[in-house]
Amino acid sequence: MSSTNPRRPGRRTGDSTTRDDILRAAQSLFGSNGFKNTSMRAVAAEAGVDVALVPYYFGSKRGLFVAALEVPVDPVAQVVRATQGPRERLGERMAAEFTAVWEHPDTSSAMRGLLRSVITDESESSAYAEFMSTEMVPLVAELTGVSLETARVAVSMLFGMATMRYLIGVPLFVELSRDEVIALWGPHLQRVIDAD
Numbered sequence: 671m672s673s674t675n676p677r678r679p680g681r682r683t684g685d686s687t688t689r690d691d692i693l694r695a696a697q698s699l700f701g702s703n704g705f706k707n708t709s710m711r712a713v714a715a716e717a718g719v720d721v722a723l724v725p726y727y728f729g730s731k732r733g734l735f736v737a738a739l740e741v742p743v744d745p746v747a748q749v750v751r752a753t754q755g756p757r758e759r760l761g762e763r764m765a766a767e768f769t770a771v772w773e774h775p776d777t778s779s780a781m782r783g784l785l786r787s788v789i790t791d792e793s794e795s796s797a798y799a800e801f802m803s804t805e806m807v808p809l810v811a812e813l814t815g816v817s818l819e820t821a822r823v824a825v826s827m828l829f830g831m832a833t834m835r836y837l838i839g840v841p842l843f844v845e846l847s848r849d850e851v852i853a854l855w856g857p858h859l860q861r862v863i864d865a866d
Contacts, residue, residue: 689727691717696738701793705735705800735801739787739794742780743771745806753813760814761824761860765852768828772836773848785837820866824859831855 695716699708710731714721728734736745748771752763771777788798802825811821831851835843846854 688717688719688723692719692724692727692734693738696734700735700738700797704797705731706804708797710734732801732805735797735805739784739798740780741784742777746809749810749813753815757815757863758860759856760863761858762852762856764814764824764828764859765855768832769848769851772832778836781832782836785832789833789837814863816863816866820862823862827855827859827862 692713696708696713699713699716703712708731710724711721713734714724724734728737732746733744748767752760752767755763772781788794807821807825808818810816810825811818814821816824831843834840835846835851843851
């Protein structure tokens with residue numbers, strides 16, 4: 671007679687589908703509740719997993735959100751890289767970091783898809799807007815040493831350019847090379863930073 675070891679009821683531990691289950695739950699909850707009102711505990715409950723597995727796979731709520739939206743880069747790492755160097759060239763480095771992900775063949779189509787999605791999908795738009803307001807713009811301010819108002823202007827300049835160049839494809843923006851974009855936006859960003 672063979673004995674079986676029935677699975678105990680309760681939250682399951684990590685298995686081959688756990689990460690995907692967490693991502694699906696996060697996408698659903700971020701879409702319906704927004705960034706601020708979605709907790710890692712709620713995501714774990716929705717996915718039917720132990721709450722410790724959420725930070726295990728994604729590190730933080732910010733990391734979970736970035737993964738759920740399928741952002742192809744770590745935006746925090748980008749901001750950190752931009753801050754490494756003299757302040758008087760911060761605008762140039764911000765433009766360079768920002769355009770790199772939009773123009774690299776491994777990430778450009780995903781970034782275009784993300785921007786299109788957050789503009790056209792109401793639930794994603796709401797969650798992304800909240801994420802930018804509560805997480806990313808304050809983080810840009812903190813890491814670059816500028817005020818929240820200055821960070822807000824700088825981020826809007828970069829995303830405005832991205833919308834015109836990479837999403838809509840406005841010829842006046844598209845006809846510029848990446849080096850020309852950096853040379854044009856960098857000094858304008860720097861003036862905003864220097865006026866802080």
